[in-house]
Each structure stands twice: as C-alpha cells, then as structure tokens.
Amino acid sequence: xxxxxxxxxxxxxxxxxxxxxxxxxxxxxxxxxxxxxxxxxxxxxxxxxxxxxxxxxxxxxxxxxxxxxxxxxxxxxxxxxxxxxxxxxxxxxxx
Amino acid sequence: xxxxxxxxxxxxxxxxxxxxxxxxxxxxxxxxxxxxxxxxxxxxxxxxxxxxxxxxxxxxxxxxxxxxxxxxxxxxxxxxxxxxxxxxxxxxxxxxxxxxxxxxxxxxxxxxxxxxxxxxxxxxxxxxxxxxxxxxxxxxxxxxxxxxxxxxxxxxxxxxxxxxxxxxxxxxxxxxxxxxxxxxxxxxxxxxxxxxxxxxxxxxxxxxxxxxxxxxxxxxxxxxxxxxxxxxxxxxxxxxxxxxxxxxxxxxxxxxxxxxxxxxxxxxxxxxxxxxxxxxxxxxxxxxxxxxxxxxxxxxxxxxxxxxxxxxxxxxxxxxxxxxxxxxxxxxxxxxxxxxxxxxxxxxxxxxxxxxxxxxxxxxxxxxxxxxxxxxxxxxxxxxxxxxxxxxxxxxxxxxxxxxxxxxxxxxxxxxxxxxxxxxxxxxxxxxxxxxxxxxxxxxxxxxxxxxxxxxxxxxxxxxxxxxxxxxxxxxxxxxxxxxxxxxxxxxxxxx
Numbered sequence: 001x002x003x004x005x006x007x008x009x010x011x012x013x014x015x016x017x018x019x020x021x022x023x024x025x026x027x028x029x030x031x032x033x034x035x036x037x038x039x040x041x042x043x044x045x046x047x048x049x050x051x052x053x054x055x056x057x058x059x060x061x062x063x064x065x066x067x068x069x070x071x072x073x074x075x076x077x078x079x080x081x082x083x084x085x086x087x088x089x090x091x092x093x094x095x
Numbered sequence: 096x097x098x099x100x101x102x103x104x105x106x107x108x109x110x111x112x113x114x115x116x117x118x119x120x121x122x123x124x125x126x127x128x129x130x131x132x133x134x135x136x137x138x139x140x141x142x143x144x145x146x147x148x149x150x151x152x153x154x155x156x157x158x159x160x161x162x163x164x165x166x167x168x169x170x171x172x173x174x175x176x177x178x179x180x181x182x183x184x185x186x187x188x189x190x191x192x193x194x195x196x197x198x199x200x201x202x203x204x205x206x207x208x209x210x211x212x213x214x215x216x217x218x219x220x221x222x223x224x225x226x227x228x229x230x231x232x233x234x235x236x237x238x239x240x241x242x243x244x245x246x247x248x249x250x251x252x253x254x255x256x257x258x259x260x261x262x263x264x265x266x267x268x269x270x271x272x273x274x275x276x277x278x279x280x281x282x283x284x285x286x287x288x289x290x291x292x293x294x295x296x297x298x299x300x301x302x303x304x305x306x307x308x309x310x311x312x313x314x315x316x317x318x319x320x321x322x323x324x325x326x327x328x329x330x331x332x333x334x335x336x337x338x339x340x341x342x343x344x345x346x347x348x349x350x351x352x353x354x355x356x357x358x359x360x361x362x363x364x365x366x367x368x369x370x371x372x373x374x375x376x377x378x379x380x381x382x383x384x385x386x387x388x389x390x391x392x393x394x395x396x397x398x399x400x401x402x403x404x405x406x407x408x409x410x411x412x413x414x415x416x417x418x419x420x421x422x423x424x425x426x427x428x429x430x431x432x433x434x435x436x437x438x439x440x441x442x443x444x445x446x447x448x449x450x451x452x453x454x455x456x457x458x459x460x461x462x463x464x465x466x467x468x469x470x471x472x473x474x475x476x477x478x479x480x481x482x483x484x485x486x487x488x489x490x491x492x493x494x495x496x497x498x499x500x501x502x503x504x505x506x507x508x509x510x511x512x513x514x515x516x517x518x519x520x521x522x523x524x525x526x527x528x529x530x531x532x533x534x535x536x537x538x539x540x541x542x543x544x545x546x547x548x549x550x551x552x553x554x555x556x557x558x559x560x561x562x563x564x565x566x567x568x569x570x571x572x573x574x575x576x577x578x579x580x581x582x583x584x585x586x587x588x589x590x591x
Contacts, residue, residue: 008459011463038473046480063335078196091440092437093437
C-alpha cells in the first residue's frame with residue numbers, strides 16, 4: 001500500500017500537525033518508504049495467532065477505588081503556557 | 096588521589112567508603128570534566144550546584160557511618176526522566192521550559208540511594224533516533240575517533256547518545272538511559288560502554304516521558320558490567336504508580352558478577368547472520384562465543400525464524416503508540432504554544448513548530464496505521480507477528496538455552512550526516528539486532544568486544560529469559576574479562 005498526497009494531508013490533519021504545501025511531496029516519499037519497508041509483514045502467516053497486547057503475561061493490578069491524590073491545582077497549572085486562576089486558557093472554542 | 100573520573104563506579108564507591116576521597120572532591124572532578132567537555136554536547140542542562148549540595152550531604156552521612164548504597168556517586172540523567180525543579184526537555188522544542196513538579200520513580204530511587212545528579216543528558220528527540228542527530232539541542236559527539244579520519248565527528252548512537260558519550264568520556268560514573276528498540280544497547284556498543292535493558296516491568300516507567308509504552312524500559316549505561324549491576328539494583332523495583340511494573344524482589348545483581356558460567360547453554364541464532372553482515376562483525380560474534388566457551392559455557396545453534404520481521408513490526412507498533420502518547424503535546428497544559436485563530440489551528444501550529452522532522456514522521460505513520468480501514472491490515476497484523484517473535488524466544492528458552500548471544504549492532508558507529516538523510520529506513524536498520532528483545536519484553540545487555548579495524552568499538556549482545564538479569568550479568572562479566580581492553584583516544588575534546 002502507498003499513500004497519495006491527499007492521504008498525506010488527511011494524516012497530517014488527523015495528527016494535528018500543520019504542513020506546508022511544499023512539504024507534501026517529500027512527506028509522501030518518506031511515508032511510502034516506511035510503508036514499503038513494513039510491507040514484508042504481509043507475507044507472514046498469522047492465521048490463528050493472537051495479537052500480543054502485553055509484553056509479558058501479567059494481571060492488571062487493581063486497588064480500592066479511593067482518592068489517593070489531589071489538591072495540587074497550582075502544581076498542575078505551573079507549566080501552562082496560558083492560565084487564569086485555576087483554569088487553562090485556550091482560544092475560544094464555541095462561537 | 097589522581098584524577099577520580101578514571102575510577103569505575105564500584106571503585107569510587109569503595110574510595111568514598113574508605114575515605115580516600117570525599118564526595119565533594121568526586122563531584123567537583125566530574126563538574127570540571129563536564130565544563131571542559133562541552134564540545135561533545137552531552138548535557139542539555141548541567142546541575143553542578145545540585146550535585147555539590149548532594150555531595151556535601153553524602154560526606155556528612157559517610158562521616159557518621161550512615162552511607163546509602165550509591166552514596167556520593169555522581170551520575171548523569173537522560174533528559175527523558177522528569178527531574179523535580181529542573182527543566183526537562185525530552186530533546187524537543189515542544190516541551191519548552193517544562194519544569195516538572197515531581198521526580199521520576201527511577202531517578203528518585205537513585206537519589207534515595209545517595210547518588211548525585213550532575214545534569215540532564217542529551218538524547219534524540221523523544222528518544223526517536225539511533226545517532227542522537229534528531230535532538231533539538233544539537234547532535235552529541237562520541238569521544239571515539241576513526242583512526243584514519245580523526246576529524247570526522249562520530250555519533251555516540253541513540254537515542255541515549257548523551258548518556259553513552261558522557262559515560263565513555265568519563266563525565267559521569269554512570270548514566271540513566273531508556274530503550275524502546277535498542278536505545279540503551281546500540282549507544283553502549285558504539286561507545287565501548289556497557290548498557291542493559293532490563294525485562295519489561297523491571298523498572299518503573301512513571302515520570303519518564305513516554306514514547307512507546309509497551310516497549311519502553313529504563314536501564315543504566317556504565318563503563319563496567321559490575322557498575323551496571325550496582326546501578327540497576329537501585330533503579331529497579333515495584334512502583335504502584337506504573338501498573339506494568341512488576342511486584343517482585345530485586346536481586347543483588349552485583350553478586351551475579353563473577354559467578355561461574357560453567358555449563359550454561361548459550362544459543363547462537365542462525366537468523367542473525369544477515370545478508371551482507373561484515374566479516375568483522377561475524378568474527379566478533381565468533382570470538383564472543385569462543386570466550387564464553389572458554390569460560391565453560393556450551394554454545395548451541397538455535398533458530399529464531401521471525402527475526403527478520405521484528406524491525407518492520409517495530410515500525411508499526413512503536414509509531415502507533417507514539418502517535419497516541421504524543422497527542423498530549425497540544426500547547427494547553429505545558430510546553431510551547433503557537434497562537435491560532437481557533438483551538439484546532441493552535442494545536443496544528445504548535446505541533447508543527449514544536450516537533451522535529453523524525454517525530455512528525457513517526458506520529459504520521461502511527462496515525463495512519465491506526466486509522467479506520469488500515470488498523471487491521473497494519474496494527475493488528477503487527478501485533479500478531481509480535482506474538483510470533485516472542486514465541487520464537489519462548490521456544491528457544493524452553494529447549495534449554497539459558498541466554499542468546501548476538502552482535503549488538505550491524506556496524507561500528509558512523510559519522511554525523513552519513514546515514515538516513517535520504518531514506519529514514521537506512522537509520523532504522525541500526526536496531527536490527529536489538530529490536531527483537533523489546534518486542535519480546537526480554538532483558539538484553541550490550542558489552543564491549545574490542546575495537547574494529549577503523550579504531551571504533553564493537554559490542555556483543557546477550558539476551559536473557561524474562562527477569563533473569565543475573566545470568567546476563569554473569570555472562571557479560573565473562574566476556575568483559577576475556578575481551579581485549581579498549582583505550583579511549585587522548586582527550587581531544589577537552590578545553591584547557
């Protein structure tokens with residue numbers, strides 16, 4: 001499989017990365033080189049093979065559903081590029 | 096005492112305990128070395144005051160007989176580990192002046208045990224790279240040089256290139272690193288140092304900037320096998336804040352260094368003898384097997400039939416996980432923000448300006464392989480092949496093999512700009528021998544095997560059973576004893 005320039009633009013938008021028109025061709029070439037490299041996986045017989053979702057078999061740990069943390073709003077906001085009181089500030093979302 | 100930066104971590108520990116050396120003297124010697132070695136570009140942030148304050152506390156503790164396991168030992172911390180109150184960059188512009196209000200669990204464990212932090216080490220941006228050339232803070236240079244071409248700037252490997260170069264050049268006694276596809280072992284091999292990626296789950300990932308969460312694992316880079324064992328013991332351990340960290344006791348790894356390897360069965364996988372393998376790498380591999388055999392181990396050929404699919408599998412799974420993990424860099428909660436007319440434009444401009452080309456490329460590949468219509472063909476298929484890669488190792492170990500011996504890298508280090516500029520896949524091939532280990536979640540160690548004809552180090556890799564790092568330390572120590580000693584060139588990188 002390979003990607004065309006419309007797909008490159010669609011992927012960039014899904015990734016929320018702005019790209020210039022002048023970048024599309026170069027990105028298309030780079031992405032297609034990687035896709036060609038991974039194409040070899042199509043020759044592997046994976047019938048009946050379970051996908052590996054955890055590197056080692058382990059039980060998901062559980063704990064009591066109680067609050068163990070919190071009350072650190074100042075710390076959470078300490079690195080925000082724009083803030084007001086205890087709020088993150090972003091451009092207007094709803095007109 | 097003559098220059099204490101020439102001590103190993105274990106020797107420095109013993110010199111501090113016997114009061115031949117003070118922790119302040121040891122820290123100051125490293126601070127001076129760092130300040131004269133900026134040509135290597137190992138550190139993004141130096142923290143000399145922090146190191147000296149810790150050293151003064153260490154001297155007080157040693158004086159009152161209250162020394163901790165790593166008391167007074169100065170280390171470098173890869174700038175992927177969050178450091179409380181110290182700017183943490185992940186090698187990226189997008190984190191801007193991000194200053195964590197918390198400490199990563201692994202670095203907190205090292206500080207708990209008395210280590211001192213000299214600073215934050217350079218790395219490939221978000222740990223994506225094999226040469227430390229993708230860092231937003233410039234490439235790191237290796238202290239090693241090619242004999243015939245001494246002016247070429249040699250890469251220290253990646254992504255933990257600041258760690259490997261700083262340890263090789265004696266700017267710190269040891270360094271933390273991380274490994275997602277080879278980022279501890281490949282830089283260790285390129286710089287003649289020792290690097291171990293422990294079993295997935297052995298070290299907590301909490302507070303380490305995430306790349307690909309099912310593959311990422313922390314580990315040390317040091318100058319000796321014993322030093323790696325000492326550091327890993329402090330780094331490892333259960334952490335309730337990482338659900339994938341394993342609740343199991345941490346063995347005394349140092350005790351495994353020097354243990355006999357007599358009767359151990361070492362598998363040599365025939366599929367690693369890849370097309371076009373250089374005669375030099377093949378000879379190194381044979382020597383490694385001979386050294387282990389001389390130490391009493393038994394060498395057997397094994398088969399890991401899905402080896403050739405590991406790297407393509409990695410280049411689906413790792414970007415897929417990265418595209419998800421890196422969605423958090425949106426210009427809202429931390430890091431850089433570019434203004435936009437609306438929230439969407441703000442996201443897109445922030446991420447375009449903040450991420451470098453390799454990171455953008457991987458996010459886009461990851462987004463594509465997870466997108467509707469392609470998810471099964473790429474991502475789910477890759478996860479199935481990952482099962483087969485893991486099964487290969489399971490079967491090899493079930494057949495009675497204790498560990499697997501391979502070369503660590505397909506070549507020696509190269510010079511800046513020599514690889515990957517035309518085709519990103521050319522750079523990816525560096526990890527062909529290391530990436531299988533992350534796929535299977537297993538421990539792997541790179542240990543120096545000598546110098547190539549061009550004067551640069553070569554490394555061997557040992558792969559172990561899950562949570563059997565001790566066998567790897569015993570075997571790596573046997574190789575370390577048998578391999579020719581390698582000597583750094585004169586310190587050309589030092590000013591003054």
